Amino acid sequence: MTGADAPKRALVIGGTSDIGRAIAAAYLDLGWSVTITGRDMEAVERELRDLATRHDGATVETRHLDILETASFDGFVDGLPGRVDTAICVVGMLGDQERAQTDADHATQVMRTNYEGPALLSETLAARMAEDGGGLIVGISSVAGDRGRATNYVYGAAKAGFTAHLSGLRNRFAATALRVTTVKPGFVRTRMTADMDLPGPLTATPAEVARRVVALERRPADVIHVL
Amino acid sequence: MTDLSGWGRYPRVSGPLGHVADMAAAAEATSRMRGGVARGLGRSYGDAAIGRETTLAATGLDRMRSFDPVTGLLHVEAGVSLAEIIATFLPRGYFPPVVPGTRFVTVGGMIASDVHGKNQHNDGTFGDHVEWLALARPDGTRLRCSPGENPDLFRATIGGMGLTGVILEAAFRLKPVESGWIRQTTHVARNLSEAIALLRKTGGATYTVAWIDVLARGAALGRSLILEGEHAPADALSPRQDRFPAGGSGRLGVPIDMPGWLLNKRSVAAFNALYYRRGVRAARAPALVPWDAYFFPLDGILNWNRIYGARGFVQHQCVIPDAAAEAVLSDILDRLSARGEGSFLAVLKRLAPASGLMSFPMEGMTLALDLPVSEHRLSLLAEIDALVAGAGGRIYLAKDACQSRETLHAGYPDIDRFREIRRETGNATRMASKLSERLGL
Numbered sequence: 001m002t003g004a005d006a007p008k009r010a011l012v013i014g015g016t017s018d019i020g021r022a023i024a025a026a027y028l029d030l031g032w033s034v035t036i037t038g039r040d041m042e043a044v045e046r047e048l049r050d051l052a053t054r055h056d057g058a059t060v061e062t063r064h065l066d067i068l069e070t071a072s073f074d075g076f077v078d079g080l081p082g083r084v085d086t087a088i089c090v091v092g093m094l095g096d097q098e099r100a101q102t103d104a105d106h107a108t109q110v111m112r113t114n115y116e117g118p119a120l121l122s123e124t125l126a127a128r129m130a131e132d133g134g135g136l137i138v139g140i141s142s143v144a145g146d147r148g149r150a151t152n153y154v155y156g157a158a159k160a161g162f163t164a165h166l167s168g169l170r171n172r173f174a175a176t177a178l179r180v181t182t183v184k185p186g187f188v189r190t191r192m193t194a195d196m197d198l199p200g201p202l203t204a205t206p207a208e209v210a211r212r213v214v215a216l217e218r219r220p221a222d223v224i225h226v227l
Numbered sequence: 228m229t230d231l232s233g234w235g236r237y238p239r240v241s242g243p244l245g246h247v248a249d250m251a252a253a254a255e256a257t258s259r260m261r262g263g264v265a266r267g268l269g270r271s272y273g274d275a276a277i278g279r280e281t282t283l284a285a286t287g288l289d290r291m292r293s294f295d296p297v298t299g300l301l302h303v304e305a306g307v308s309l310a311e312i313i314a315t316f317l318p319r320g321y322f323p324p325v326v327p328g329t330r331f332v333t334v335g336g337m338i339a340s341d342v343h344g345k346n347q348h349n350d351g352t353f354g355d356h357v358e359w360l361a362l363a364r365p366d367g368t369r370l371r372c373s374p375g376e377n378p379d380l381f382r383a384t385i386g387g388m389g390l391t392g393v394i395l396e397a398a399f400r401l402k403p404v405e406s407g408w409i410r411q412t413t414h415v416a417r418n419l420s421e422a423i424a425l426l427r428k429t430g431g432a433t434y435t436v437a438w439i440d441v442l443a444r445g446a447a448l449g450r451s452l453i454l455e456g457e458h459a460p461a462d463a464l465s466p467r468q469d470r471f472p473a474g475g476s477g478r479l480g481v482p483i484d485m486p487g488w489l490l491n492k493r494s495v496a497a498f499n500a501l502y503y504r505r506g507v508r509a510a511r512a513p514a515l516v517p518w519d520a521y522f523f524p525l526d527g528i529l530n531w532n533r534i535y536g537a538r539g540f541v542q543h544q545c546v547i548p549d550a551a552a553e554a555v556l557s558d559i560l561d562r563l564s565a566r567g568e569g570s571f572l573a574v575l576k577r578l579a580p581a582s583g584l585m586s587f588p589m590e591g592m593t594l595a596l597d598l599p600v601s602e603h604r605l606s607l608l609a610e611i612d613a614l615v616a617g618a619g620g621r622i623y624l625a626k627d628a629c630q631s632r633e634t635l636h637a638g639y640p641d642i643d644r645f646r647e648i649r650r651e652t653g654n655a656t657r658m659a660s661k662l663s664e665r666l667g668l
Contacts, residue, residue, distance in 0.1 A: 046249065046290055053291035053301075054315050191248055191287075 014090035016043040018190035022206035033059035039066040067117030088138040100154040114158035119165040134177025185226040235272040237539030254363035264660040267333030272542040273628030274661035302398040305335030321401035324356040335394040340625035341386030341586040345434035354385030362392035365657035383648040386583030407471040408459040409521040419449025426577040437575040452506035474519035544595040544623040551618035552592040584641040587623040
């Protein structure tokens with residue numbers, strides 16, 4: 001099979017989240033092959049089986065990746081099976097704002113999961129993808145990063161950092177074939193928000209976020225908001 | 228606390244509803260149960276999916292595990308819905324072996340209610356197609372059950388209303404179909420005996436069901452349209468017809484509770500007469516009907532249960548053994564038509580025996596009705612229950628909201644064995660629903 005005929009590959013970082021799962025399914029629907037990553041390999045395997053059962057003839061692979069183990073990123077990217085056409089970083093952790101105000105370990109975990117890990121990983125991926133001739137990096141950030149709210153500013157600040165990092169990366173590679181898109185969902189009905197009282201009509205589903213992400217393959221954009 | 232009710236929206240109970248994300252979490256939650264039951268999509272009509280103390284939402288168990296295109300064997304977690312299974316596999320040429328009247332049900336719910344479809348007299352219930360299932364039990368164990376492995380517990384779980392544990396996953400075979408269309412033939416029965424004779428005709432179609440005009444009286448009592456169906460072969464379709472049509476979106480909703488008075492004797496009688504006349508015109512010329520319109524006509528209308536108003540409705544489904552079927556069904560229809568208690572949905576069907584200890588089907592004729600809730604209607608249903616029990620028949624637990632313990636006992640001869648298995652496996656008190664409390668299961 002020549003390079004031109006081979007299916008394109010999407011890499012979904014955080015493939016066991018509700019949004020990651022929906023994005024992986026949407027890329028399989030496009031006929032792409034998909035690699036999903038996660039920290040808990042039993043959970044990753046569960047998603048692999050679900051995706052492979054639902055999508056006839058699909059190519060799905062799994063990789064272990066813990067977003068807090070930043071030292072593993074170089075090895076992870078080196079070990080990828082081939083060219084990645086699109087990498088989507090869906091990792092995130094809402095955490096508990098009140099706890100984060102007094103528990104520095106918890107606050108640190110929220111900061112590292114939402115900012116440090118995704119920023120460093122997108123850096124490593126960008127270098128590799130630029131070398132391979134370009135592609136698309138999609139970072140799932142949040143409108144929570146637009147301004148600090150009393151109810152979630154530790155999470156919001158980390159997302160703000162990730163948003164700024166993505167826009168810097170986009171500018172740095174502007175003259176190349178590597179594109180970078182920031183996706184800012186508002187409320188999305190997922191396990192992460194299961195206990196929250198969400199504003200029904202203003203709440204997106206993971207499938208809606210996924211549709212918007214795959215639409216970027218046809219119509220590029222720098223920043224998109226989902227509701 | 229969450230307001231919980233069945234699809235009939237009667238009764239309504241407020242109670243804690245716990246969500247689980249995967250099978251390990253479901254098993255862990257089951258080990259902590261002190262009077263609870265699992266709930267899928269909440270389409271059983273009465274109080275079956277409301278825990279005595281707590282209710283466990285199983286809809287997070289929605290991952291598929293594997294599919295073998297050669298044998299058709301599908302392995303899924305129990306919260307996967309029938310709608311997803313059809314959407315995934317019909318385009319590949321497979322259809323579930325048994326489907327109930329709605330596709331918004333989970334696999335776990337279909338097993339717990341041992342649902343049947345329009346092909347039950349030929350192909351058995353859903354439970355007859357389950358090759359194995361895994362059950363989480365309150366003692367913390369996870370157990371695999373099949374006809375050969377823990378067979379007693381398997382037979383108690385098929386149709387066991389979720390009272391033997393929480394169903395985590397299951398495997399069953401899909402059947403190959405050439406298209407997503409059904410070739411439907413309509414036959415007219417001018418009265419109840421003609422309807423029963425047509426339904427009993429041997430060598431009939433794969434799918435057979437009768438829609439019955441409950442308000443017709445006198446010589447026309449029990450007049451029906453018998454709808455036969457077969458999966459249409461690919462070469463029966465015109466080139467313009469999509470071989471595997473996607474189902475309707477179900478977006479035509481009933482946004483609010485319609486006032487109960489809208490459904491009065493006159494409006495139901497007019498609807499039924501119109502439907503009957505249309506059927507008579509269509510009779511004998513086979514028509515091609517897409518799968519969703521044939522199997523799930525009401526799924527096209529979201530929240531159709533709201534047409535019965537805020538008080539809710541009860542669906543009542545009984546089965547009468549063959550020997551007494553005609554006499555008892557006439558008596559029931561007489562009582563309904565005499566009081567003008569029409570039902571939009573009155574369905575008559577032939578049933579064959581089923582294998583679960585508490586499965587509903589038995590050799591005989593089944594009649595399903597739905598009626599808005601009111602005092603006098605509940606007393607009418609009690610009269611009907613007495614007729615059913617007297618004839619050796621039974622009431623379907625998945626639709627039941629009001630039968631008595633006496634009626635249940637008369638209808639389900641294996642009930643003592645079922646209770647014994649519940650006691651032996653230590654979950655007689657820990658797995659408990661409002662239904663099991665009401666009926667002493």
